[in-house]
Amino acid sequence: MRISPEIDALITRLARLPGLGPRSARRAALALLQAPETRLQPLMGAMQQAAQTIQTCPECGNLDSCSPCSLCADPQRDGSVICVVESVGDLWALERAGMHRGRYQVLGGVLSALSGCGPEDLNLEGLMKHVEQGAVKEVILALGATVEGATTAHWLQEKLAPYPVIVSRLGHGVPMGGALDVLDEGTLAAAMSSRKAL
Amino acid sequence: MRISPEIDALITRLARLPGLGPRSARRAALALLQAPETRLQPLMGAMQQAAQTIQTCPECGNLDSCSPCSLCADPQRDGSVICVVESVGDLWALERAGMHRGRYQVLGGVLSALSGCGPEDLNLEGLMKHVEQGAVKEVILALGATVEGATTAHWLQEKLAPYPVIVSRLGHGVPMGGALDVLDEGTLAAAMSSRKAL
Ligand SMILES: [Zn+2]
Ligand SMILES: [Zn+2]
Numbered sequence: 387m388r389i390s391p392e393i394d395a396l397i398t399r400l401a402r403l404p405g406l407g408p409r410s411a412r413r414a415a416l417a418l419l420q421a422p423e424t425r426l427q428p429l430m431g432a433m434q435q436a437a438q439t440i441q442t443c444p445e446c447g448n449l450d451s452c453s454p455c456s457l458c459a460d461p462q463r464d465g466s467v468i469c470v471v472e473s474v475g476d477l478w479a480l481e482r483a484g485m486h487r488g489r490y491q492v493l494g495g496v497l498s499a500l501s502g503c504g505p506e507d508l509n510l511e512g513l514m515k516h517v518e519q520g521a522v523k524e525v526i527l528a529l530g531a532t533v534e535g536a537t538t539a540h541w542l543q544e545k546l547a548p549y550p551v552i553v554s555r556l557g558h559g560v561p562m563g564g565a566l567d568v569l570d571e572g573t574l575a576a577a578m579s580s581r582k583a584l
Numbered sequence: 585m586r587i588s589p590e591i592d593a594l595i596t597r598l599a600r601l602p603g604l605g606p607r608s609a610r611r612a613a614l615a616l617l618q619a620p621e622t623r624l625q626p627l628m629g630a631m632q633q634a635a636q637t638i639q640t641c642p643e644c645g646n647l648d649s650c651s652p653c654s655l656c657a658d659p660q661r662d663g664s665v666i667c668v669v670e671s672v673g674d675l676w677a678l679e680r681a682g683m684h685r686g687r688y689q690v691l692g693g694v695l696s697a698l699s700g701c702g703p704e705d706l707n708l709e710g711l712m713k714h715v716e717q718g719a720v721k722e723v724i725l726a727l728g729a730t731v732e733g734a735t736t737a738h739w740l741q742e743k744l745a746p747y748p749v750i751v752s753r754l755g756h757g758v759p760m761g762g763a764l765d766v767l768d769e770g771t772l773a774a775a776m777s778s779r780k781a782l
Binding site for chain 2: 388390391392393396398399402404406410413414416417419422426427428430432433434437439449450451474478
C-alpha cells in the first residue's frame, strides 16, 4: 500500500520536530487525523495564532507576543544584571528556577567550528549596546558546560574585558536529585571545591 | 515571567499529542517558533492539506484522501480475506510487514468496560455486509494480545460463527530481534508450541 501523500507529508513534517522520530510522528499524525475537531483544528489554530503574534525581541532575542518582550519591558527587572543564554529554551529554564531578577541576552547559538557558528552569528547587539552605555554591572554567562559553551564564554569574557563589568558564570556541582556515580570527574571536582559548611 | 499565552497554548496543544510530554512539547514549540518559514508554516500547510483531503473510508475505516480508500479500491486486493484491526496504526504496521494481500476492517477500538467501548461502538458494518453477501472466505483477527483484544476476538468469533467463514488469528511467538528473558511465560509457551523444524 502507498500511504496517501497528504498523510505522508504530515508525518514527514512532524518527524522533523525535536523529540519525535518516525514512529512517534506516525502516532501523532494518526491522533491528529482521527480527531480533526478536538486535536487537528485546535493545534492548527494555536500554530496560526502563534505565527501571527510571536516575534523575536529586538532587545534580547526572547520570543514573545509583545515587542520589546515582557522581560525587557518589565520595570521591576534589573537591567544592570544581564544573563547570557544560548537559546530561548535556556531562558525559560532559568525563569522556571526563578533566581534571576535581571534581564537576558539570547545568543541564538554558541561558537562552533563544526556547525559553522562564528562570532558574527551570535545575537549580541542588545548586550553590547547596554554595556557600552555603562548601564550594566554584571554579565552572567549561563552557557552549557560543553566545549562550545566554554569557548563562547571565554570569547565573551575577552570581549567584555575592556568594560567595567563583572563577568560571572553559573556554579558547577552535583545536580539536585542526581546520583554521584554517574557524574564525571570534572563535575565532582567542581562540587568538592564549591562545598559549603553546614 | 509569564510565558506569552500564545506560546503557552501552542505548548499545551502539542503536549496532548501521543509521545510528547510537557518537556518535549516545549522543545517542539520552540523549534517551530524559531523557524517560522522552514518549520511552522510547512507543518501548518501539511496539517491544512491533510484536514481538507483525508477522510475515513466508509467501507473499511482506513484513512485516505480517496473514498473508498486505495486499499478497498484496489482490484488486486483479495476481498475474500479480511483482516480485522483495532486502529489505522495497526493497519499501517501490517502493510509495512507486507504479508497480507486482502482487505481490512478497522474497528476503531476494542471492547472495554473500562473505556466504555461496547459492541455498538465497533466499526463492523463493512465487514458484516461482505460476510452476509457470502463474499468472504477468511477473517483474520489481528487484534492485540491484551485482555481487551482477546475479549473482542472472542466476541467476533461468536458473531461470525453462523457464517461459512474461516476465522483465524495472528500467531504468537518470540518477536524478531527480541531477547527471551524479557518475554512472559504465555508468549514463550506459545512460541514453544508453534516451533518449527529446521
Ligand atoms: Zn526582550
Ligand atoms: Zn477502505
